[in-house]
Amino acid sequence: MITGDALDLAYLPIQRNFAGDGGKYLTNGMFVAMDPETGVRNVSFHRCQVNGKTRFGTSLHSRRHLWNYARRAKEMGLTKLPVVIVVGCHPLITFGTGLWKGPISADEYESAGGFLGEPLEVVRGVTVPVDIPAHAEMAIEGHLLLDVEEPEGPFGEFTGYASERSTHHAFEVTAILHRKDAFYHSIVGGISDEHTLLLGIAQEARQLKALRVQYPNVKAVHYPKSGTCLLHCYISAKGTAPGEARNIALAALGDNLTLKLVVVVDDDIDVYNEQEVMWAVATRFQADRDTELIKIGMGAILDPSNNAGQTAKLIIDATRKRDPYPRRHTLPVESEAAARDLVSRLLSGSGG
């Protein structure tokens, strides 16, 4: 444990990710904070730019729960919010807390317990009254300063662009805790698979569940990498009634403001295979009949093509519109397996 005068963020191997970044960035920081009114615990990722021995610059740009905590704490007359930044922990804790999208009233340590199948073991912070997952690799304690604005950014974002956007928050470190021989777990920033998949997979699972409440025939939801795992969405559904694909797409757009393109396909299409989705667009979709355009909606603030946070939204209904539809050519699974087996035996010289 390091506190007081010995504190220096240079102790940690925090690196610069991209030449265009404003400095060295800790990218795998999960901020644990407590609701200033209810004490409910929230966990969310926020990038941390090293701005001094005990200072991080950060951004609450998603304007989500921590931003809401900070705003309310300030309204209550507080000047700082105690926070612990957890670096490196069990993946189920990461998915159950920092990536899980629950309501603001939900305690995310409890949801982590749900993912783990047992209560999350915690220890109390040393310099701040915040609980820390007991087996985390590292924890950086400190305060989010509510009256201070400092330069932060640019940062290579999930869109593949350097983003200048920041809420310019400052974080003052009061302690660095770590396990003996701890791993420093960084996340490659920008449009890396690591960064975008963490964002996309959590949304896919949450949205699938949300859509199935009204549309139980929804089979799968995928946020493809070609759409940064946040801006585009492919949805498959079984036996949609006339017009239903549009309802499903509208529900998805309303449910997640980052989406700007939703493609709905039938359930014989594998949404995780982009070539199949585009094949459905090529053979089941007509542009004059099967699109819907919403000219203005709220969008992902980090999308550089948007207009001050506003973006157009496009729906593509690539489901079959008539029944019967020409039959799709498919090979029996057994025949494909037999052919593969034959080819591999011929190549290895062991059969013919």
Ligand SMILES: Cc1cc2nc3c(=O)[nH]c(=O)nc-3n(C[C@H](O)[C@H](O)[C@H](O)COP(=O)(O)O)c2cc1C
């Ligand atoms: C690696 C990674 C980095 C992230 N960086 C930030 C960030 O710097 N600022 C931010 O507001 N959200 C960032 N996010 C997104 C939020 O952490 C995420 O949306 C989180 O679920 C928000 O939690 P909340 O719903 O409890 O507010 C990041 C996500 C990941 C996976």
